[in-house]
Amino acid sequence: MLDALTLDQLRVFVAVAETGSFRAAAVRLRRVQSAVSYAIAGLESELGVSLFDRTGRRPELSANGRALLAHAKAMLLDADALRAHARALGEGLEPRLDLALDPQFPLPFAAAALRSLHSAYPTVQVQTWTAPLGAAIAALQERRCTLAVTAADIPDPAIDLDFLCDLPRAAVASAGHPLADWARRKAPLKRRELAGHLQIVVPDPSALTAGQDFGVLSPGTWRVSDNETKRALIVGGVGWGNLPLWLVQDDLAAGRLVRLPVAEFAPSGETYVRVFVACRADVALGPAARLLVDRLREVSGEHRPS
Structure with a gap:
């Protein structure tokens, strides 16, 4: 049973393993050394294995410790990702973003913008499809997409167009x-x-x-x-x-x-x-959509003819 296992214990374990001593880990974590020793002892008791060999002047990872270190780091990364996702959801992060993409627009531009989106918001699911001429505007009108990159300048007061490039x-x-x-x-x-x-x-x-x-x-x-x-x-x-x-x-x-x-x-x-990024005027864009629009502007601006 690992019910008493805490993320704090795992953070202390990783800190000791990476710094090479309880004293250095205490400095990194801004704690007293006795608190670090107590956390490691509690973790070892909970896991039922010894994580460090303490017979020398400095604690050395035991075979069990080496085997469990990567797993501990992965658990901490997952926990940090969970916190980040919860924080983003609290800020209105979209779980999914649908993008209608005119085939005139260079795919390398779109890939660069979407790569930035995934780096900033890895949990956001993206669906993109080819939508030539008026198809992208129609997808917005019918609320089938969040954003559209389009070469169709079709007047519609419900659709906002933002110039990207020629x-x-x-x-x-x-x-x-x-x-x-x-x-x-x-x-x-x-x-x-x-x-x-x-x-x-x-x-x-x-x-x-x-x-x-x-x-x-x-x-x-x-x-x-x-x-x-x-x-x-x-x-x-x-x-x-x-x-x-x-x-x-x-x-x-x-x-x-x-x-x-x-x-x-x-x-x-x-x-x-002339190519635009378009969205519905009556829908507020979330953080992921706003970032994607900004990045589309950047990559398009870098390649605009002088």
């Missing part, structure tokens, strides 16, 4: 696609040249932008659910399309993709999309 997108095709010849000649590509070539697009799965097309110039389109599928089809030579520059930088560097000089875009086929 992200570059590139019009691209595979190096073997017929449109690649236009890229090599640097001749402007107009709608009539694009008309005979399939464009790969990601449609808005929500109804918020029904009937609207964004950057669709070819009459023939294939629609896919996400940018990774879109990228794979473009690299495979199925068609051309716009993709976030961060997603295709390696393909461009390796020569798998080439930029298309689409006349309605910049000469390099580059456009920009």
Whole structure:
């Protein structure tokens, strides 16, 4: 039975083991040495084993003591985590945070922000999913998420938008696609040249932008659910399309993709999309959500074009 075992006894045990003496442990713990000796004796009595060999000038961990030290440290860490979690709950810490993430937003940015969140609040559970165009705003409207990172500037007084960054997108095709010849000649590509070539697009799965097309110039389109599928089809030579520059930088560097000089875009086929972090105006964000918003601002600000 370990009913009389206390965390204080474990802290004294760890202090003696780490400092190498009862006197040094007493100094660390700001106690008299007799109190340290008493705590160790009580712990040994409760556990029914000797933790230290006291035959020498300094106490040495016994075999039993060495075997139990790591477990004692783990119990103290668990206790400290329990206190921290209780403190955070008292401050309104969210047990869970749902994040709708626009596929335009660089995943390394999101990962860096979420890593900071987990480091600060390891008990908070996070669910994130891809939500292109109006889908992220719809998720907020329907209260299916706490925060959204979105490129859809859809007016809604119930939704607060906070600017994060402008992200570059590139019009691209595979190096073997017929449109690649236009890229090599640097001749402007107009709608009539694009008309005979399939464009790969990601449609808005929500109804918020029904009937609207964004950057669709070819009459023939294939629609896919996400940018990774879109990228794979473009690299495979199925068609051309716009993709976030961060997603295709390696393909461009390796020569798998080439930029298309689409006349309605910049000469390099580059456009920009404005990205926001969004939340409901009628819901107060908790500590975890506030930290995540701050970190998203930081990582986005570090990479904003000058």
